[in-house]
Amino acid sequence: MQHEIKNKPDFASLHVFLDKGEAVVTESGAMMGMSTSLKMETNMKGGLLGAAKRALGGESLFLNTYTAESDGQRLDVAPSTPGDIVHLPMSGTGGVMVQSGSYLCCTPGVTVDSKWGGAKSFFGGEGLFMLKCTGDGDLWISSYGAIHPIDVQGTYVVDTSHIVAFEESLTFNVRSVGGLKSLFFSSEGLVCEFTGTGRLWIQTRNAPALAGFIHPFRRVKTNN
Numbered sequence: 001m002q003h004e005i006k007n008k009p010d011f012a013s014l015h016v017f018l019d020k021g022e023a024v025v026t027e028s029g030a031m032m033g034m035s036t037s038l039k040m041e042t043n044m045k046g047g048l049l050g051a052a053k054r055a056l057g058g059e060s061l062f063l064n065t066y067t068a069e070s071d072g073q074r075l076d077v078a079p080s081t082p083g084d085i086v087h088l089p090m091s092g093t094g095g096v097m098v099q100s101g102s103y104l105c106c107t108p109g110v111t112v113d114s115k116w117g118g119a120k121s122f123f124g125g126e127g128l129f130m131l132k133c134t135g136d137g138d139l140w141i142s143s144y145g146a147i148h149p150i151d152v153q154g155t156y157v158v159d160t161s162h163i164v165a166f167e168e169s170l171t172f173n174v175r176s177v178g179g180l181k182s183l184f185f186s187s188e189g190l191v192c193e194f195t196g197t198g199r200l201w202i203q204t205r206n207a208p209a210l211a212g213f214i215h216p217f218r219r220v221k222t223n224n
Contacts (some may be wrong), residue, residue, distance in 0.1 A: 001138070005085050009146030009204075012085040015106065018068035022082070024075055025065050025112075026105035030075040037069045039156025054167050064107070079104055079142035086147045086201060088165075092136040095168040100131065102141045102164050109137030132168070141165050149205040161206035167198035 002017040003149060011219055033090045034040075034119055042062050050076065066075050079085065081101075090110050103112060115132040131140050141147075150156060160174065172192045194200055 001136070003087065003140075004012050004089065009026045009084040011082050011144070012052055014140055016077070016087050017077045018066075018075065019071040020068050022125050023065055023067040023108050024077075024105055025063050025076075025108060025110075026077055027103055028062050028064060030077045030079065030104060031064065031066070032078050033065060033073045035068075035073040038066045038073050038075060039069055041065045041067070077105055077140075081142070081144045083143045083203065083205070084146050084147040086149075087139055088133075088139040088141060090135055090137050090139050091135065092134070095134040096139065096165055097130050097168060098133055098141055098165045099163055102143060103131050103133070104140045104141070104142045106133065106139045107137035110139050114176035125177040141201070143201075143203035145202055145203040147201050150200045150202060151198075152194050152200050155196070156200065157191050158200065159193065159206070160190050160192055162202045163192060164201040164202075164203050166194065166200040170194045170196045170200060189194050 001019070001022050004015045004017075006013050006015060018024065018038070028042075031040075031212070085104060089151050090106075095132065096117070111134050113132050113134075115130055123180060141164060147164055166172075172173050173194055216220045
């Protein structure tokens, strides 16, 4: 299986080339186009329980599987938000935690499940559940903005709205970036402090900041 990521980092798209029998599992609605000899099946991976757990992690209940029925078939995939795509080769030796909405697609050898993150992930902006990706194969994740990898050795602090994914070898705690004054007036709010050795992926833009930028310009209906 070959793949190519084009239009990075602003409007990235993924183009996968499959030979007979090869398959890709995508998030619902991710397909842009495909060759005619690709067979698409829609189902709930892992049954009802598995689908419900993914839904708690912010993903759709159903996933689409595209299987090539002949050589040289092409599948074009894109995320719902403008931004980047990164390919993560999975070797089965460690898992990757992915934020809600950043899973794009994978090969069938990768398992996408939800993991209870507890209160710290909720206050970190990731929700009570995160996606845990494990197995052997290819995983593609997406972001809002460009994706920047950081190799953590020790500790590293990230704004909660900029986290895309991180290796399971890293642990994190949510805290304020400073005292109470900084929490309420610095516009930074809460941060995640990662500890350990592993790779972290962050995005250069975040949706809450965009919403705050647009808010003063929105039209407001008034009653005369």
